[in-house]
Amino acid sequence: MSGMSKRIEKLRKTVVEAQPEICIERARIITNVYKENEDMPIDIKRAKMVKEVLDNMSIYIEDGEMIVGNQAYKTRTAPIFPEYSWDWIYNEVDEFEKRDGDRFYLKEEYKNELREILQFWKGKTLKDRVYKTQTQDVLKDKKYIGVLGWEGNVTAGEGHIIADYKMILDLGFGGLKNKAEQELRNLDETNPEDLRKRIFLQAVIITIEGCTRFINRYADLAKELISKTDIIARKDELEKIHMVCKNISMKPPENYYEAIQLLYFVHLILQIESNGHSMSLGRVDQYLYKYYKNDIDSEIIDKGFAKELMHCFYIKIFSIIKLRPWTHTKFVAGYPTYQNIIVGGQDVNGNDQTNELTYLMLKSLGDIKLSEPNFYVRIHQNSPEKLMMMCVDVIKEGFGMPALVNDEVIIPSLILRGVEKEDAYNYATMGCLEVQVPGKWGYRANGKSKLNLLKVLELALNNGVDTRSGIQLEEGLGKLDDFTSFEMVMKAWEKQLKYFTKLHVIADNINDLAMEELVPDIVCSALVQNCIGRGKTIKEGGAIYDMISGCQVGVPNVGNSLYAIKKLCFDEKKITLNDLKKALDNDFDGVEGEKIRQILLNHAEKYGNDIDEVDNLTREAYDIFIRDIVKYKNTRFGRGPIGGIFMPATVTISANVPCGKACGASADGRKANQPMADGISPMHGTEKFGPTAVFNSVSKLSTLLTTGGQLLNMRFQPSILKNNSDINKFISLIKTFFSKMGWHVQFNIISTDILKKAQENPEEYRDLVVRVAGYSALSVFVNIVVVQTLKICNKFL
Incomplete structure (x- = not known):
């Protein structure tokens, strides 16, 4: 290479x-x-x-x-x-090497010793404590319904x-x-x-x-x-x-x-x-630069050796790996660890901070082409053209990095939440694309429990009853065919959404209380300001800032479904509410069901095509959550940190896949159990007017208020970047999106043909890295990575 x-x-x-x-x-x-x-x-x-x-x-x-x-x-x-959870390890000891993907081998002579070790941890782990202290409604949702996804937070450490x-x-x-x-x-x-x-x-x-x-x-x-x-x-x-x-x-x-x-x-x-996971490294090009510059200027090292050391560093980051339960693993395939590095950006006076090390790190990334570290670049209106060109040079290599984030949105969004200006200008990405102030922020600026918004809508259209289990946690306002106006539909949506928002906060705070008591991280706390000065761990309130957010999954699906109901059932009356309900209940089975599905797919506009009616309704539906979540407090509120609040985020990672499995058919034409939209990307197959229309639709959302992060995946054929003219157009497209308050964008520059070949013969494509949601993965490790990329990412051929 x-x-x-x-x-x-x-x-x-x-x-x-x-x-x-x-x-x-x-x-x-x-x-x-x-x-x-x-x-x-x-x-x-x-x-x-x-x-x-x-x-x-x-x-x-x-x-x-x-x-x-x-x-x-x-x-x-x-x-x-084992201090976090033991049961899944015990149950999977003989299964790790038999997995369909993300296999791990455990030497036979260690299996019995591991089983014996795990016996000690029965009843002593974080997961054991949480399951003893969670509320009945939270546990009922976990077992039967599937709106909240929080168990991953108690089978492992905090990270993020x-x-x-x-x-x-x-x-x-x-x-x-x-x-x-x-x-x-x-x-x-x-x-x-x-x-x-x-x-x-x-x-x-x-x-x-x-x-x-x-x-x-x-x-x-x-x-x-x-x-x-x-x-x-x-x-x-x-x-x-x-x-x-x-x-x-x-x-x-x-x-x-x-x-x-x-x-x-x-x-x-x-x-x-x-x-x-998601232990991230922040603005490496900024805090390492003085060492690099001094050594280069003093001729202690040359640029070749400096780059070789960076290559070694990236390889060591890739060598770090995590073991997860199979129930979690199959939806985040490819051994991701989300170790984020970010470069570029500006200082508090608006001066660009790109330096020689920024370029060396980007060049090293393009050389090494590994799925870790997860690499980001901060872009602002004064970013050098050379930086933009180098970003595209690496992006067109086709391994999904670097991803790009927008200073012009993120900095004011942080300031809006109470972050000091100087700190806001020093933000860095963490994990997938969540942001925090390096060394001053508590755990999980994003990545806590997941909220399945499409499932919430499903409950709202069924009087609050989960049709699969028959369980009702929050009383509804009626079934779909009971509603006499679209305003009633929206009120039913709002009622269920506010209930599950509250339940999501309860679940997170109970988890956090158990983490504070049982698994404090001493080294990590010592390395976050101002834990040593306050004499507190992070969970006790030692950090300067502490604001957290889960991720809300299915925003585009909810917007599309609500708009289809409004237009086709109430405005144009092409489908009766009774017929729509029967079709959804039966997963569009039969000739009549499929006929209704085709009307939903083809006669109701979809988010992602720059059509105000559906885009604005998508924003309106999600804004209910955005306004509601900020009134709640986390367990560190009033204990020292600035914030202590919850914030919205659409950083779904790959949660759109398991969340889709929890949902029946939906009014956007999606069949039961199928994946939902990824982040704020349009539902796959629904974007009709190219990337500019997607960017325009995304820009209509309440981006500035989504401080936890917004995830947008795009895929292009490699042929669109074949010459300098194409590259300049591509850069202009990115700049235009960011000028419209776009938060984030990442690209798979890879052909459908290559993806299909990698799916069929992974061993022949060992070095192929593909972007899946907020992370990249070597496709050789597991076919599901390629399948997700084919199905979920937007395709502009």
Whole structure:
């Protein structure tokens, strides 16, 4: 591959071809720690757990590696996190390698030990606690109806956060430890509140000591390996690795190499502490730039080696992997971890912050073509033309990155929610495309429980009764054929939506209370402002900002369905309410059912075609949620952070697939169990007038108020970017969309023919990366990734 050294080609090949495995070391170590420290405060117990894992887990240095660090005994191997949930692991021990996709191999000799380890965790996990404390309505919905999707939040860690990487690069672990020790010395132990802080600060110090020892283990291993190789060049590299690790174990980095290595160690340790995905890295080109520029200007390194280190860094990020239950995995196929990096943007004075490292990172991304890191670029009205050209150069490589986000929307949206101007201008993306202030924000700016809006509409049209189970949680206003006006339909929609919005808040807050008590993350809290200063973990209110949002799935389907009912049943009377209800109840079965379905599909305009009537009704229906959700508070409200509120978001990831399975036929012509629209992208097959019409429809939504994020997927044939004229038109299209307040857009530049061939013969397309919702995946891992891309993404041929 062009742009990569032989070293990088070999490392990349090794990591791409690695068969994902399961490592039980972490599970073994943490279980012993919990057994031996049952009487200790949870913060201390968690700190000792981190320290013991870092002290005793297997470490290695791959041949040719320049950036080192691992989360398990082999690359692309997932640790086990039994403190969150145990039952699905126990039940799937013999099934992991038999999955249809995202297979993991567990050595036979470890299966019985893992089963024995898991026995200890019965009744002690986060999931156990949540199921004991959730309300009956939440549990009934979970078991029978399917409006809310929250279980994924209690089978793993929180994640969805950007630590203060700049702070740790400035201070080093030694400086961070000094900061915690100073706060500990300043406590007044006659003050009960300070006694609570004392436990947390002691825990921070324990974890920092574990982190420094972990880094020194690699320094020692590199020294040991020097004597085991006869290759002079590799001896020199291992000596360099030894010195880098020694230098950064306590002190701040002094150069580019040391900064990247410390950055990766911190990122890795956060992954080892907690199983939460979407641990993201923020504005890497900004906080690494001073090291890069100094080394280049001083001729300490050249640009070739600087890029090779970035390649190594990307490969190490890709090596991190997560194990999830199959019930979750089959809808987020491709081993995604959502480790987000963002570059570009502006400062608080509106000055563009693109630099040489921005371009190097983009070029490295185009070279390496891996599905992680998840890569974004901040765009604003003064973004350099060179940056836009390079973005398109990488996008047209066809692996779904970089995705683009709009400063002109996101910054004012954050300020509207109470974020200080300086912080808003420093925002970064996290996970799929959610935004937060790096190092100052609590967990999950987005990604908490999912709200199935089309299911809510289905309940509203059936007097609040779930037709599959017969259960009614909220009394309705009648069935579809009872309504005498479209206004009654909208009132029924609003009544059910407000009930399930409230239920969604209840579910999230109960989950958060259990997380606060049972699984505090000490390392992560130490790396978020101002947890050390406040003496609180993130869940206790230690972060500067704490605003969260779930994702609302099916906005376009709801808009299309409501408009079809309004136009065809009330305005034009082409379909009677009784006939429509029968067709929906019977999934459009029979000749008459199919006839009604075709009328719904072809005689009612659809969102995504720049038609005001349907676009505006889509906005009106979703705005009910937007206005309602902000009145609710999360568990950190009033405990220190700015915000403490819930916000709207349409970042569905791939939830449109399982949410579709929970729904019967809908008035937009969609059949039962079929996927819904992805994010705010038009329902597949409904866009008729090209990308400009899609952009115009999206721009009519209440984008500025959707602070949790808006996801728009687009797919184009590669032929549209065959020359400079085409590229300039493509850039103009993006700029026009962003000038209309578009939040985000990402592209699959890949042909239908290639996707079909990859589906049929995945082994022949091992390097093909496709964009699925808010993440990319190597298609060789699982066909469902390609299937979703074919079915869900918009197609402009």
